[in-house]
Amino acid sequence: MTVGAGGKTSADADPLMLVRAIADADRRAAHALNLVPSENRISPLASLPLASDFYNRYFFNTDGDPLFWEFRGGEDIAHIEALGAAALRRMASARYCNVRPISGMSAMILTVAALSPPGSTVVSVDQNSGGHYATPALLGRLGRRSRLLNCKDGEVDESELAEVLAPGDVALVYVDVQNCVRVPDFRRMSDVIREVSPGTRLYVDASHYLGLVLGGLLANPLDCGADAFGGSTHKSFPGPHKGVIFTNAEDVDESLRSAQFDLVSSHHFAETLALSLAALEVEDRMGDYARATNDNARRLAGALADAGFRVYGDSATGYTDTHQVWVELDGVAAAYALSNRLAEGGIRVNLQSSMPGMSGVHLRLGSNEVTFEGAGPQAIEELAGALVTARERALGPRTVHEIRGRFGAPFYTDPEKLKVEAGL
Amino acid sequence: MTVGAGGKTSADADPLMLVRAIADADRRAAHALNLVPSENRISPLASLPLASDFYNRYFFNTDGDPLFWEFRGGEDIAHIEALGAAALRRMASARYCNVRPISGMSAMILTVAALSPPGSTVVSVDQNSGGHYATPALLGRLGRRSRLLNCKDGEVDESELAEVLAPGDVALVYVDVQNCVRVPDFRRMSDVIREVSPGTRLYVDASHYLGLVLGGLLANPLDCGADAFGGSTHKSFPGPHKGVIFTNAEDVDESLRSAQFDLVSSHHFAETLALSLAALEVEDRMGDYARATNDNARRLAGALADAGFRVYGDSATGYTDTHQVWVELDGVAAAYALSNRLAEGGIRVNLQSSMPGMSGVHLRLGSNEVTFEGAGPQAIEELAGALVTARERALGPRTVHEIRGRFGAPFYTDPEKLKVEAGL
Numbered sequence: 080m081t082v083g084a085g086g087k088t089s090a091d092a093d094p095l096m097l098v099r100a101i102a103d104a105d106r107r108a109a110h111a112l113n114l115v116p117s118e119n120r121i122s123p124l125a126s127l128p129l130a131s132d133f134y135n136r137y138f139f140n141t142d143g144d145p146l147f148w149e150f151r152g153g154e155d156i157a158h159i160e161a162l163g164a165a166a167l168r169r170m171a172s173a174r175y176c177n178v179r180p181i182s183g184m185s186a187m188i189l190t191v192a193a194l195s196p197p198g199s200t201v202v203s204v205d206q207n208s209g210g211h212y213a214t215p216a217l218l219g220r221l222g223r224r225s226r227l228l229n230c231k232d233g234e235v236d237e238s239e240l241a242e243v244l245a246p247g248d249v250a251l252v253y254v255d256v257q258n259c260v261r262v263p264d265f266r267r268m269s270d271v272i273r274e275v276s277p278g279t280r281l282y283v284d285a286s287h288y289l290g291l292v293l294g295g296l297l298a299n300p301l302d303c304g305a306d307a308f309g310g311s312t313h314k315s316f317p318g319p320h321k322g323v324i325f326t327n328a329e330d331v332d333e334s335l336r337s338a339q340f341d342l343v344s345s346h347h348f349a350e351t352l353a354l355s356l357a358a359l360e361v362e363d364r365m366g367d368y369a370r371a372t373n374d375n376a377r378r379l380a381g382a383l384a385d386a387g388f389r390v391y392g393d394s395a396t397g398y399t400d401t402h403q404v405w406v407e408l409d410g411v412a413a414a415y416a417l418s419n420r421l422a423e424g425g426i427r428v429n430l431q432s433s434m435p436g437m438s439g440v441h442l443r444l445g446s447n448e449v450t451f452e453g454a455g456p457q458a459i460e461e462l463a464g465a466l467v468t469a470r471e472r473a474l475g476p477r478t479v480h481e482i483r484g485r486f487g488a489p490f491y492t493d494p495e496k497l498k499v500e501a502g503l
Numbered sequence: 504m505t506v507g508a509g510g511k512t513s514a515d516a517d518p519l520m521l522v523r524a525i526a527d528a529d530r531r532a533a534h535a536l537n538l539v540p541s542e543n544r545i546s547p548l549a550s551l552p553l554a555s556d557f558y559n560r561y562f563f564n565t566d567g568d569p570l571f572w573e574f575r576g577g578e579d580i581a582h583i584e585a586l587g588a589a590a591l592r593r594m595a596s597a598r599y600c601n602v603r604p605i606s607g608m609s610a611m612i613l614t615v616a617a618l619s620p621p622g623s624t625v626v627s628v629d630q631n632s633g634g635h636y637a638t639p640a641l642l643g644r645l646g647r648r649s650r651l652l653n654c655k656d657g658e659v660d661e662s663e664l665a666e667v668l669a670p671g672d673v674a675l676v677y678v679d680v681q682n683c684v685r686v687p688d689f690r691r692m693s694d695v696i697r698e699v700s701p702g703t704r705l706y707v708d709a710s711h712y713l714g715l716v717l718g719g720l721l722a723n724p725l726d727c728g729a730d731a732f733g734g735s736t737h738k739s740f741p742g743p744h745k746g747v748i749f750t751n752a753e754d755v756d757e758s759l760r761s762a763q764f765d766l767v768s769s770h771h772f773a774e775t776l777a778l779s780l781a782a783l784e785v786e787d788r789m790g791d792y793a794r795a796t797n798d799n800a801r802r803l804a805g806a807l808a809d810a811g812f813r814v815y816g817d818s819a820t821g822y823t824d825t826h827q828v829w830v831e832l833d834g835v836a837a838a839y840a841l842s843n844r845l846a847e848g849g850i851r852v853n854l855q856s857s858m859p860g861m862s863g864v865h866l867r868l869g870s871n872e873v874t875f876e877g878a879g880p881q882a883i884e885e886l887a888g889a890l891v892t893a894r895e896r897a898l899g900p901r902t903v904h905e906i907r908g909r910f911g912a913p914f915y916t917d918p919e920k921l922k923v924e925a926g927l
Binding site: 093104121126133134137149150151152182197219220360411415422427492 | 519524549586641645776921924
């Protein structure tokens, strides 16, 4: 393709042709099985606001104040943001829920801004033990000092934590573990913080395992002494690309609201409606979904290990407490050959090169999306079989179709029912 | 409605019923005429990716590197982001275009992080002369010192600018004028900066008038000595809720890329595709659209002034150089009565209480969306007539329908043509 630096658009950049290419790729995507732990597939119901006019609009008047309709159009649906936030609060057993961040990183920036002053020190988890790649650099850019903590396999060394807190300048411990099959013991961390540095805030960025916390499968950070927790809403929680922050403390909620006012203007109204619908739709089954997600992750890990893959962890502990399964591969060429064969066959895996305790290019798999779509034990066994096959050769043209044939009911509203009952 | 703090969802929060309410509100929104300068209506073509599976996906491999498909699914459309960025670069006559910010505020955070170190001073424009409400507080939260500059009616006092620069600690002048009918003279600002403080960067946050710059109607900040400019892409530019930053300087582009890596993870792929399509779709007519937008704003201002509204500015200078028209009203009660009557009749206006040089609650109108939809002189006259009517009484039930009947061709692809030619 050629696109001139100036002048007219080339034929290859005809938007009608590009739309056709997107539609073609979208049709393929509809059938693909995604094993990417940081992605999920928003439900047909929850996705409806994204294609509505509300995508184009600002919305500030959450409380429906008759003298605050500076921006109009949301009058008849103003209550939906609050209903969704209430559903999220119920799932998180939290008094306060802030749904204004527009992404997981937006939630991170907002939390750092709200809970640590410029010039203070923020402790986060070393990337080599599962911390988010961006946190230390982000802290530096925001004028905070970064100090790192190790968290090997979910274990925080209490004396190391006491040591990083000792200088007395730590405003916030930001637990940003994202790559984990074991979640840290927040209670132990909280106990050390309360003893050594009682003024230090504890925040848990649960982006990856948020759905497992909201489903009651993993410990709720608020019950373990954290001041707040939150993260992105599109990984193990099946929502749109947004962020959410929970707390039980009124002053923390106030600090978050104040920071949000300064750092978020439009909170992406259509996506906030989508988050509300996603929360209300899944609420009654969130526990089942979380349970099934981890069951499927363990089954996938076990089946892959049985077939000779080098899976992180061991069978005695079920390999994983989350939706993630990590698999070592034999070098870059083999990794890409496997990923390419799978992608051609309609199975999309996530290659990574920086997981703690892993070497080379490896697989970071997630059971969250296929579980949301209805994958049960048999589908997972066959999915593992497809990964085994793809080590050697291309998948058969009907492999994905057959695996999908094993799926049970999804954790979302059937699109046909949606059409009939919602009058669409 | 009642929603229990715990336990089951109430009937009022049934997601199927909420979807029905959203669909009903959306049908009304489809016909409404929006006169909100900070909003636009994304075209039917550009909105298509928002409802696609790409909404759910991460995408990093802009260059299509065969060994960088860590996240899969975008292989066949990877080039569209680059094609869109090229179209934006052509419109901005810029060498570099960063399309990774996920909103206007995201672009602001990224620019501040990239172009000023923590602890340095950033100069922005006082809200009382049109600056963005959030900038000074945002700078404080990011560990920068904020210093304000006045910019009355687009005029920057050169000696005042020299004075704020004099201490020698200003890393960045961030021109965040959003509420303006006159755009500042960037060349004069740049000349003062180069003379008094040559190391200081000049950035223009053109969020509101971006479309008018890209259409060649307003001076291009890069031609006037600015190091970079950008902003949100859904106001006078008819795109999705995203952000964009342009520069001609390789080192500035590098700084932005580096900050983006630390501050943005997912750049909202579906919305980036939407931005590409919006840019490619409007490129050939961007000049005409910008011209028509300002023509319509001037016509609207004139018609309202002729009918006795107190319009900011004067007829000798055409009231406005942008898409904005400001109108004083007679107190809060009258303002809401007017806004409510208009909203009930299908015309949505924007009430504000903090425009420079205005008192009380007033109208901040924008011609950008109705112009994008095809409003010409006659439609604008009738729209002004509807505002005049609504001062006294309710609009007739067919008013909006009749105004829409005067519209010419929109600046976007006809939805029927889209259906046929794109095979949808």
